[in-house]
Structures are given as structure tokens and as C-alpha cells.
Amino acid sequence: MTKLRGIAVVSLGVAAGVFALKWVAADMTGSLAMRANALEKLLNIATAGIVLFALLSRRNARQPAPAERVASALLALLIGYAGLSLFQQALQATDAAARALSPAGFAASLLASMLNGLWGMMLVRTGRRYNAPAMVADGRHLQADVLGSLLILSGALLQTGWLDRMLAAGVALLLAYRAGQVMRDALCCTAPQTKHAHT
Secondary structure: OHHHHHHHHHHHHHHHHHHHHHHHHHHHHOOOHHHHHHHHHHHHHHHHHHHHHHHHHOOOEEEOOOOHHHHHHHHHHHHHHHHHHHHHHHHHHOOOOOOOOHHHHHHHHHHHHHHHHHHHHHHHHHHHHOOOHHHHHHHHHHHHHHHHEEEEEEEHHOOOHHHHHHHHHHHHHHHHHHHHHHHHHHHHOOOOOOOOOOO
């Protein structure tokens, strides 16, 4: 119980650090996709807070509280909203010239993506171990962000307006897919099976 809550608190710090790195990287380029990707990290902070709140309501170390399933469903809605908003921005964007992505901006964005990926893996593994669906949902969200962020970073390096918009739209669709997965898990996941001895 204490470990789960401690990890949830650390998640808030990780989410804030990733947002700061992404914002610095986005400020070094005019890429629409990178700006949107940085703003999407505010969602990570919100989801980490929701997970912490859900875990604080847990009474049994191995059984999720009803609030955790509600939190997972809320996470799915937030992820889906982020995807819809990003897709709308991609459709409305123009071919404004982007500035060259500096080595520092590239490094900051890459570091943030690696941090998200590693932390997401840890959240999924820990959440499954302790049957914490909200934590698993948050981890999967972070893992989905890695691929999208790398695609966006590639587009920023190429400095192609139409590719930048296409990548932003692709990330939006990926977020929508992940939102469906998280919602499914929130509604359908069950407690892990226990092993019984046979005589």
C-alpha cells in the first residue's frame, strides 16, 4: 500500500519534469506537433494526480477500490480528449516555417521520451502486481506517448510542414486508440487469479 502511494507521488514529479523538458524543446522550434506534444504533458500531470487520489482511497493492499476504476475511466476520457484536440490542431495548422531544432532541444525531447517510457514500464509492472488498474492505465498512457514523441521529433528534424501536421494527426489517433484500451481495462479488468494447491 505504502509503496503504491509512494510511486504515485513520484509519478507527479516525473510528469512535471517531462513537461518541463518537452516545453524547453518545443520553445526551440516552431513545430506544431512538438508544441502540442509538450502541452499534452500537462495531461500526464493531471493523470498522475488522479491515480494518487484513487490509491489514497484504497483500503485493501491487493484489491482496487471503486474509485480506482472510476479514475481509470476518467483517464480514458482525458486521453481521448487530448487526442481529439491534437487532431483538430493538426487540421487547422498552416505551413508556417519552423526553426531548426537545436542539439539541446533534441536532447531535451529525447531525454523526456526515454524517461516517460521507462517510468511507464515500471508503472504497468507495479500496477499489475498490486492489481491497481489506475496505475496500469497511467503507465500505458506514458508508453503510448513514447512512440508518438519520437515520430514528432523526427518530423521536427525534417522541418516539413505537411509531415509535421500528419505526425500530429497520427499521434492523435494513437491517443484515441490508447483511450479505448484504458476504458476497456477500467470496465473489464478483474483481480488476478490465485494459485490453488492440488491434492
